[in-house]
Amino acid sequence: MEECRGLYEAYLARTAxxxxxxxxxxxxxxxxxxxxxxxxxxxxxxxxKIQKFVYFAQACFGLNFDYRHTLYIYGPHSPTLANDYFRIRDIKDVPSGEPxxxxxxxxxxxxxxxxNDVDWLEIASTLVYLHKxxxxxxxxxxxxxxxxxxxFPRPQTEGVCSEMRHAGFIG
Structure with a gap:
């Protein structure tokens, strides 16, 4: 029991x-x-939005956080990212990165x-994930x-796909 408690406390003490x-x-x-x-x-x-923005930053904009994504209900999802996100108690305590x-x-x-639209991000990230x-x-x-x-109606998916092709994120 003591061993389990130690593991649990270590898990809770982790930071993002x-x-x-x-x-x-x-x-x-x-x-x-x-x-x-x-x-x-x-x-x-x-x-x-956080899941999708991080996915796009990694998959399309060359930023590597070392998160692994799987296809989930709302598109690419990283459980590790979700855990890190929930470890932040106050976003204002986090230092801003250098512009x-x-x-x-x-x-x-x-x-x-x-x-910056949840539906658009869900469709676009799913398309990129399927392609890559x-x-x-x-x-x-x-x-x-x-x-x-x-x-999502087909015309909406077609429109997002067209934008992603135009942006060069889908070959």
């Missing part, structure tokens, strides 16, 4: 990945996520501000995504 904290603060400072100051009390939409500390930061922020991880050919992506994301 140091690389993710300034990134989440950047999202917060740019009004891309709305979590009040306590991420633990954030709404589902905010948690989905421009990552070569494509401005490009990412422009992308995120233009596409499952190697679904670009011409077949809409059909695959439509089977997975039935709640």
């Amino acid at each position: 990945n140091a690389k993710i904290e300034p990134f989440l603060r950047m999202l917060y400072d740019n009004k891309l996520i709305d979590c009040g100051t306590n991420p633990q009390k954030s709404e589902l939409d905010t948690r989905i 421009g500390s990552w070569p494509r930061e401005r490009e990412f922020l422009d992308f995120a501000k233009e596409h 991880v499952y190697r679904v050919p670009a011409d077949d992506l809409i059909d695959y995504a439509e089977r997975i994301k039935r709640k």
Whole structure:
């Protein structure tokens, strides 16, 4: 019993990945996520946005947090990221990263501000995931995504796919 207690206490004492904290603060400072100051009390939409923004930063903008994503209900999801996110007690206690500390930061922020919509992010991240991880050919992506994301009308998925192709995130 004592061994289990020690493991549990060690788990609770862990802090978030140091690389993710300034990134989440950047999202917060740019009004891309709305979590009040306590991420633990954030709404589902905010948690989905965080998952998708981190996924895009890694998959499309060259930032590596070492998170592994799997395809989940709302698109690519990382349980480790979720755990790290919930370890942050007050987002304002997290230091802001140095502006421009990552070569494509401005490009990412422009992308995120233009596409700060949960449904769009869900569709787009699913398309990119299917293309990069499952190697679904670009011409077949809409059909695959439509089977997975039935709640979205085909024209909406086609529009998002077109934008992702134009941006160069889908070959």
